[in-house]
Amino acid sequence: MRYTIQALSLLxxxxxxxxxxxxxxxxxxxxxxxxxxxxxxxCTYTTGTFSGSxxxxxxxxxxxxxxxxxxxxxxxxxxxxxIPNTSFLNVGFExxxxxxxxxxxxxxxxxxxxxxxSFTGDQFVIGNTYFVRVYNAATSLSSLDFDICIQxxxxxxxxxxxxxxSxxxxxxxxxxxxxxxxxxxxxxxxxxxxxxxxxxxxxxxxxxxxxxx
Numbered sequence: 001m002r003y004t005i006q007a008l009s010l011l012x013x014x015x016x017x018x019x020x021x022x023x024x025x026x027x028x029x030x031x032x033x034x035x036x037x038x039x040x041x042x043c044t045y046t047t048g049t050f051s052g053s054x055x056x057x058x059x060x061x062x063x064x065x066x067x068x069x070x071x072x073x074x075x076x077x078x079x080x081x082x083i084p085n086t087s088f089l090n091v092g093f094e095x096x097x098x099x100x101x102x103x104x105x106x107x108x109x110x111x112x113x114x115x116x117x118s119f120t121g122d123q124f125v126i127g128n129t130y131f132v133r134v135y136n137a138a139t140s141l142s143s144l145d146f147d148i149c150i151q152x153x154x155x156x157x158x159x160x161x162x163x164x165x166s167x168x169x170x171x172x173x174x175x176x177x178x179x180x181x182x183x184x185x186x187x188x189x190x191x192x193x194x195x196x197x198x199x200x201x202x203x204x205x206x207x208x209x210x211x212x213x
Contacts, residue, residue, distance in 0.1 A: 003106035022051045024068055032069035032131055035174040037079065040183070044149060045084075046049035046070075050136050051143035058135050060094060060107030067135040069100075070148060074124035078153035078184050081108075081132055082118035089144045090137040091117055095116055105130065109137050120153075122186040158199055164201035169211065178202075 012053055026033045026048075038044045048068055055064035072079075083091050092109030096102045108119045124130065132150075136142045157166045158180075170176045187196035204211075 022052050023054070024049060025068045027053045027067075029069045029131060029133070032071040032100075035070050035072045035132075035148065035150045037072055037075050037152040039187050040080065040151040040153050043082065043151055045147040046149070047145055047147055048100065048134060049143070049145045050089075051145075053136075055141070058092075058107075058133070059104065060104055061092070061109070061135065061137065064140050065135045065137065065139065066142060067133050070132040070134065071129055072132070072150045074126050074130060074152075076126060076152040076184070077124055077186055078120065078122045078155070079124045079130075080118060080120040080151040080153065082149050082151070083116050083134065084147055085114055085116040086144055086146045087114055088179075089113065089122070089142060089146060090115075091146055092135050092137045093117060093119075093137070093148075094133040095119065097130055097132065098128060100131060102131070155184045155186060156181060158201045159185050159199075161201045164203040167202050167204040169207050172212070177191055 011101060025031045026103045033046070035046055036044070048070070050068065053066040053068050055066050058065050058067060081093060081095060090113040092107070094107045095105040098106050105123065106119055107123065108117045111117060132148070134146070134148060157163045164176070167178055168176070182198045182200065185198045185200050188199050189196050190199060
């Protein structure tokens with residue numbers, strides 16, 4: 001009977017050993033995985049996981065949550081961090097400037113379980129390193145995988161007044177439209193608006209006293 005108990009104990013130890021989860025390499029900021037930004041509209045996703053990650057304190061959350069770390073070097077002023085939806089997972093992330101203990105740029109957890117999260121901002125400094133702390137917003141442990149992508153948005157040629165695109169007036173009732181885009185444009189102070197807004201620039205030479213934009 002004694003040998004039977006010993007055998008059962010050995011099997012239990014083996015079972016517990018095989019069930020343990022190895023710590024992921026980027027469980028701490030010091031092991032943050034480097035991500036290379038894609039140029040929008042391309043988005044090259046990197047697969048991550050919470051499997052084996054420990055719980056820690058998230059400054060913008062209450063309680064302890066699993067988290068894993070990534071880093072990237074900003075290639076444009078306008079950058080986007082996106083994590084698409086994963087079933088049964090409530091994911092969030094924090095962007096930190098400069099170092100593991102740097103200042104927080106933003107903390108994003110706007111949606112709930114089964115939904116993705118993203119942030120697009122124009123405050124990134126080209127050449128600076130930014131850390132992304134991806135966390136499991138639920139208090140329970142998860143072993144689920146997720147995808148993450150960093151995108152850069154090159155500014156348009158008319159992002160500043162010095163690059164204003166010339167438009168040629170049409171004679172009414174004709175109206176020859178020129179297509180524009182806010183893609184990659186940065187925020188500026190608009191004198192007739194409150195706060196900062198994306199803007200792009202155009203110019204034209206008046207051909208009559210009465211003109212219409």
